[in-house]
Amino acid sequence: MTTATELPSLHESVAYVRQSGKPTAAEVLREARTAGRLALQPRCGVGSHPQMSTLLRDIEQHAAPDVLSVTIDAHTRLGRFDHARSVLDRNPADLNGYPLVTHGWRRGRELNEAVRAPLEIRHGSPDARVLFRTAVAAGITSFEGGGISYNLPYSKDVPLRRSLAAWREVDAACGELAELGLVVDRELFGTLTAVLMPPSVSLAVSVLEAVAAAREGVRCISVAYPQGGHAEQDVAALRAIPLLAARHLPAGVEVHPVLHEFMGVYPRERAHAEDLILYGALVARYGGATKLITKTYQEAYGIPDTRAIIDGLHLAARANSPLLAGWRLDEARIAEELEWILAEVDALVTPVLDSGLGLYDAIAAAFADGTLDIPFSASRHARSAVIPGRAEDGAIRILSAGALPLPRALRDRNTDALRTRPTDLYEALTKDIDHFPRLFGE
Template sequence: MSDLPELDLEPRVAAMLPPWTEIMQYIRKSPKRQTVEVLRAAAARGRPVVQPRCGVGGHGEMRTLLTTLEQRGRPDILTITIDSFTRLKQFRSAAQTLQRDPAGLNGYPLVTHGWRRGRELNELVDAPIEVRHGSPDPRELFAVALASGFTSFEGGGIDYNLPYSKDVPLARSLAAWAQVDRLCGVLAETGVIVDRELFGTLTAVLVPPSVSLAVCLLEARAASLAGVRCLSVAYPQGGEVHQDIAALRSIPVLARRYLPEHVEVFPVLHEFMGVFPRDPDVADALILYGGLTARLGGAAKVINKTNQEARGIPDAEANVAGIRTTALACTDLLDFVRVDEATVEEETYWLQREVAELVEPVLAAPDLSAAIVEAFTDGRLDIPFSASVHARSEVIPKRDSTGAIRYLGAGRLPFSRPTLRRNEQCLRVDRASLSGRLIDEIRSDINFFVQAETRSQAARLATRAAPTRSAVTGPGGAR
């Protein structure tokens, strides 16, 4: 029976865990650098560290994957991505699939493999490992992660519920995550700092930056009240560089404004999470752009994509290339790149104002968790394209002519007149003529980078077709 403080666990999982004192001892005597130290160093240096996603079903295959990525990509932090069965606590299904067809799992079933194998993975590589998943109730997974020595754990009661589950009440996911965060508080008091990363990426499709930041700040406040000392706030690259830089640079500012002083907060960028270009060269360019955005925005960490993104889960080779391309963008190679700081400043002002209008009414309530639930029920908090019925998804995002993500419809979000007017002005849309094409327009916003790819291919074809050009290039020159 497990004696982990604060955590109520399924007896079957609890029975397999080592005693709490043994877990503490293992973590304390680990010679490895902890994630929090890696992030501190990155923040001090002003250059983001790179972390890939990776997870396969079989233990041997997972060992090979982690070793290959470490040896060939040299990321600063590694990942174990967890399979869908484990995310939903379907441990029996995970075990059955693992036995029958490990390759059929879309991640590593850590609870099924157990903490001994977890420790084996932990000791196998130099880089600290983060557990990434998507569980509305992660308690068993967190217990096994901790027993394995992993002190970096992604997710929160909003961001790992609404994009991933159809019908888990927010009150339930928030309560489950509060137990995880309270255990992190207990650990912090003994000097073990768990990096708790919040998934501001949400549904990954046209997420308005203020929605992403507002959700993370509310989760961050709940986590810090529960005792968490180290938070990574992840923001998804939207694709318009000034807006993305404004969002990343706002993370520490908003943290100082809304979170207790003793909490360390690290901005994280997820390289573009939407529909990816199919051409590997164009995909590589987008990956480089992501790394550059992370550096310009002052992120401490960037999660890389791969040039096989359009085709599904990447192989190790593509992941290594993605890590290296991203890392290249974070070196001084591209230090000459400047952006228009006045535009960033203007974005920053409006973004922080939107966030304030979203979070301040919720933070003013006496019971934060209840206030979050109520706000989502009423639509005063909302996310676009929710998989869950517990968010209204009345928010309609739309790109403006620069590619920045705005609110075409703010649903019931409590925005002021000036905020709504500013979004309106940026979009400058004729609503009457738009309504008939709404689905097409938003679909084309979602396919932003695929369309850029198509345009660039068309431009190259046109160049090749032009007679003067082909004469210059010569036969076979433009193949």
């Protein structure tokens, strides 16, 4: 296990990044946005160091993504570094990601130097302090997660106050790095539990994490949103992100909308899966996303191989084609969705921000009483009383709001859209989750 005393100082890590001459993730995102081009990033991560290096090199050589991922294994995510070491020594293939802390920051630098694209750490840690310091020492300039989004979807019994305090230290370190001249891209995992996520719930959590990060000095924030499957609703949600940033974040904080391609049940037929991949890429482009996290045609079968990752990147890149500039959506419908999304987010975050409590205490208290909530949470620290549903047109609505402080007009709009659903809740949710395979007749 890497300890704090074995790590280079933040000053030394900044010097390493500067000397490398490699662009940071924040610089790459800014360049893509300025050029009006959708930046692409795959998911990838294996336990073996040589195999991880080869995987990154192969993806870059054959698909040239803008940002590359180092997905972290489950033991490291939970701080079980000794377990990660045991599995790594026995059989690295048994790990579901790369154990960076166990491999150490020097090997992390080897990964960083193996490719031209900046790396991002993707994980799921309620307490990412050791992992973050190791990543910074490795020269990695993008780090995903937050005290809500990397706790409630993943962990059963980590109190929010504990995860928020740990992530406050991560954000404070990012603020210190920014003062030293290194801006780390902090990507917020608005995807949450990924399945049937109402846009306002995703965005409300991201707003609160973004406010917390900005207060600690974070200068670059990527707000990731999960594709729900309804084009106008998803485009509206992406367009809401800069508006919410202008409303809640201080000047000088750079904000990038990010779309996660659909994270629910994928079609099994390759052609159908590729239709969905291109559809998501177009939604990202027309929603004004800076970056797209891509998927593959093998999603229905498990972890994709390298060829599928490369093919998925090539397909998603087609969204940047000038030939698709004429693709049009219903702008009136987008404007209507945007108005309602902003109203719902405001109803959720304003009581927290205006509570008179400290932000972290207010967030924990809101989840305790259900005025903040997420569906299908693994954690006992969220009520999971919010029940989503998919309307006939494919948009995701809120069937049951639980204790969310949504005004009557917002509640009625959601329930009215879901009146034609099956009365059996299990049947209805199964149908909603299987939306795309059913759409393709699979």
